[in-house]
Amino acid sequence: MTQQLTPQEHAGADIKKVGFISLGCPKALVDSERILTQLRAEGYQVADSYEDADTVIVNTCGFITPAVEESLSAIGEALDATGRVIVTGCLGERPETIRARHPKVAAITGSEAVDDVMAAVHELLPRDENPFTALIPGLGDTAQVKLTPRHYAYLKIAEGCNHRCAFCIIPKLRGLQVSRDAGSVLYEAFRLVAGGTRELMVISQDTSAYGVDIRHRDSEFQERQVAAHLTDLARELGELGVWVRMHYVYPYPHVDRVVELMRDGKILPYLDVPLQHASPRILKLMRRPGAGKQLDTIRRWREICPDLTIRSTFIVGFPGETETEFQELLDFLEAAQLDRVGAFTYSDVPEADANALDGAVPEDVKQERLARFMEVAQRISTERLARKVGRTVQVIIDEYNDDEDDTVPGTRLIGRTAGDAPGIDGQVYLYAADFAGKVKIGDRVQAIIEDSDEYDLFGEVVALDPWQTRVPQLGHFSHH
Numbered sequence: 001m002t003q004q005l006t007p008q009e010h011a012g013a014d015i016k017k018v019g020f021i022s023l024g025c026p027k028a029l030v031d032s033e034r035i036l037t038q039l040r041a042e043g044y045q046v047a048d049s050y051e052d053a054d055t056v057i058v059n060t061c062g063f064i065t066p067a068v069e070e071s072l073s074a075i076g077e078a079l080d081a082t083g084r085v086i087v088t089g090c091l092g093e094r095p096e097t098i099r100a101r102h103p104k105v106a107a108i109t110g111s112e113a114v115d116d117v118m119a120a121v122h123e124l125l126p127r128d129e130n131p132f133t134a135l136i137p138g139l140g141d142t143a144q145v146k147l148t149p150r151h152y153a154y155l156k157i158a159e160g161c162n163h164r165c166a167f168c169i170i171p172k173l174r175g176l177q178v179s180r181d182a183g184s185v186l187y188e189a190f191r192l193v194a195g196g197t198r199e200l201m202v203i204s205q206d207t208s209a210y211g212v213d214i215r216h217r218d219s220e221f222q223e224r225q226v227a228a229h230l231t232d233l234a235r236e237l238g239e240l241g242v243w244v245r246m247h248y249v250y251p252y253p254h255v256d257r258v259v260e261l262m263r264d265g266k267i268l269p270y271l272d273v274p275l276q277h278a279s280p281r282i283l284k285l286m287r288r289p290g291a292g293k294q295l296d297t298i299r300r301w302r303e304i305c306p307d308l309t310i311r312s313t314f315i316v317g318f319p320g321e322t323e324t325e326f327q328e329l330l331d332f333l334e335a336a337q338l339d340r341v342g343a344f345t346y347s348d349v350p351e352a353d354a355n356a357l358d359g360a361v362p363e364d365v366k367q368e369r370l371a372r373f374m375e376v377a378q379r380i381s382t383e384r385l386a387r388k389v390g391r392t393v394q395v396i397i398d399e400y401n402d403d404e405d406d407t408v409p410g411t412r413l414i415g416r417t418a419g420d421a422p423g424i425d426g427q428v429y430l431y432a433a434d435f436a437g438k439v440k441i442g443d444r445v446q447a448i449i450e451d452s453d454e455y456d457l458f459g460e461v462v463a464l465d466p467w468q469t470r471v472p473q474l475g476h477f478s479h480h
């Protein structure tokens with residue numbers, strides 16, 4: 001749909017402003033960052049309110065019913081405010097759902113569609129051809145707009161998924177796995193580190209399967225060939241001298257090699273392994289990848305790398321789950337001693353195969369099981385964190401904590417250990433008496449842990465621990 005533009009708009013006298021709403025998971029956030037980077041690089045300005053925006057892009061999520069509703073109502077609000085809306089992201093893969101509610105949206109694209117989104121933007125808001133305003137100073141093509149704080153960033157290595165888990169519609173929405181070449185991932189990581197990022201979180205739908213679709217082909221990074229394989233990628237990322245954290249890793253055999261890199265201090269000793277259940281029958285019903293012998297695998301990983309923090313998520317009340325099978329899950333939790341655990345009660349997802357399964361678990365039983373599950377998980381987390389008391393650990397600083405009245409500015413800090421991913425795990429509350437004013441956000445320190453509770457740690461900074469990045473730093477004269 002083409003809009004009528006005034007002659008003044010055509011002349012490019014004004015800088016065009018685009019509003020942006022980003023919904024959904026970390027993977028969607030990465031897409032949003034790409035689009036924002038491109039908008040800025042082309043001279044568009046990002047508006048911070050609807051009133052200011054000439055058009056609005058909504059990056060949607062379509063994973064579960066509440067997310068679809070949230071996306072549809074965000075589109076509605078943006079339409080009411082500006083009349084010109086471009087929809088992208090997961091829900092964009094189902095244009096009929098969007099058009100049924102909002103026939104007036106200007107364009108709809110799926111996820112990973114930066115070029116299509118930009119084409120829609122160009123149509124609605126023709127590019128500024130005036131050479132004096134078209135280039136925003138300081139933003140060359142190496143600049144990256146990030147929605148996460150500058151000191152950490154998500155690194156998406158593949159899109160889509162080759163599995164068919166019964167409760168999940170991601171493969172239907174996003175298609176089969178498409179991996180990026182290792183060279184392209186590493187170049188992006190390099191650029192991020194050069195721009196100040198100190199922690200990289202590797203994400204995809206199935207990180208262990210990275211590169212399978214492109215037969216682990218080699219690609220060039222800094223005049224050498226790197227295979228699109230998780231082990232090779234992890235090893236190379238480990239060379240950048242920043243924290244590298246692995247998410248959505250399924251327990252395939254080659255993950256042992258990645259855990260060895262953790263033992264050797266190359267990447268963080270942290271694995272986010274979504275296991276979802278422990279009963280073999282339920283896992284089979286769920287059609288989960290890499291589900292056999294979970295306990296043996298976890299024990300082997302801990303033998304290789306005793307410091308390993310394992311995070312996982314589970315679903316309770318999957319159709320047909322009996323009390324005995326739920327108990328099996330609790331027993332597994334006790335035996336596996338997972339450090340960090342999240343759990344959801346099962347709920348139907350539109351178009352998911354699991355909806356057709358018999359034996360729906362009543363809501364009150366699901367809630368009761370969730371409560372029992374969380375009780376065990378919390379106890380284990382508390383016990384495992386208590387073991388850190390008295391130890392000196394590395395902490396990355398996320399923010400200042402100047403709320404309390406008696407605070408001397410810069411003496412209270414909040415950060416995370418290697419065992420805590422931002423947003424989902426715990427935090428470390430630190431006192432930095434001797435280092436007031438010397439610690440910046442994104443810095444790394446050594447801290448002695450003095451106390452712990454269910455999820456968080458408390459301690460004191462004992463030393464600065466400057467990053468030794470092996471990447472030239474952009475934008476300032478670095479002492480690294």
Ligand code: SF4
Pocket residue numbers: 161162163164165168169170171205206289
């Ligand atoms: S592994 Fe299963 S849950 Fe994860 S994206 Fe693929 S199908 Fe969905």
